[in-house]
Amino acid sequence: MLARTDDFTPARPAFEARNLTLDYRTSNGSLRAVDDVSFTACEGERLVLLGRSGCGKSSILKMLAGFIAPTEGNIFVRGRPARGAGPDRIVIFQEFDQLLPWKTVRENVAFPLRVAEGVSRAEARDRAAEALRKVGLERAIDVFPHTLSGGMKQRAAIARALVTNTDILLMDEPFAALDALTRRRLQEDLLALAEEEGFTLLFVTHSIEEAILVGTKLHLLSAHPGRTITTFDTAEFRLGNASGDRFDSVVSEVNGLLFDERQRHQDREDSHKKEPA
């Protein structure tokens, strides 16, 4: 049985979502994608949003990133209301084409330093090389992105996040398009980097195993529209124990919660269909 973290009051919140609700305007009217979702991530925590496809995970991440505004609710970064995107948060997406194709890997990583922080060309080059070394890409620093594998492109995207002074990373299914072995390797390297660098992470996935392995806190969302089911503390799982009976029983507990919720959702849909017009 996992410890639920409902009563846990974090000491120093890095980011906070408070009562987020999001309605999209569509040609058929308003569509509620996210319904009253709240969570907090302390400094150095890795908060994972887990839920079925279409439950609003990416929408929540985009609100945190400041790309879209919540219909209701608020976002706080280090205790201050956050409206719009800011240099204090950096986003890594699932897509592999996040790098500028006409720049080398090192130039891509140095780019935000030159643009956002205005550091000298020489310093940017050195810091980019150091970040690329940290993600294991030292041998690919002077090549162009199209020569990289998918996993290497995601490593470069992580290096580009590490190189800045930003220490809040928002990752939207960053490893979902990778083969299983590469995915596991990147998960392991991300965890090692998180421990080393101490960044705070919001990580979106629909893989239960990935959620438990990557997260220190797991925020479980119901099917569309996304509502909070519960929050778990998953900090006990580290690189060395992400398998075996304990891990399997937690996977099955979370699976059970998502499955029960799925059944409830289906029952709700069925009862609506049966209602007379």
Ligand SMILES: Nc1ncnc2c1ncn2[C@@H]1O[C@H](COP(=O)(O)OP(=O)(O)OP(=O)(O)O)[C@@H](O)[C@H]1O
């Ligand atoms: N720009 C948009 N306009 C209208 N509806 C949208 C828009 N973006 C997302 N939606 C809808 O909002 C809901 C939540 O979408 P979202 O992409 O946030 O879910 P998700 O949990 O990230 O899904 P997945 O795991 O498949 O990526 C879905 O029903 C989706 O169709």
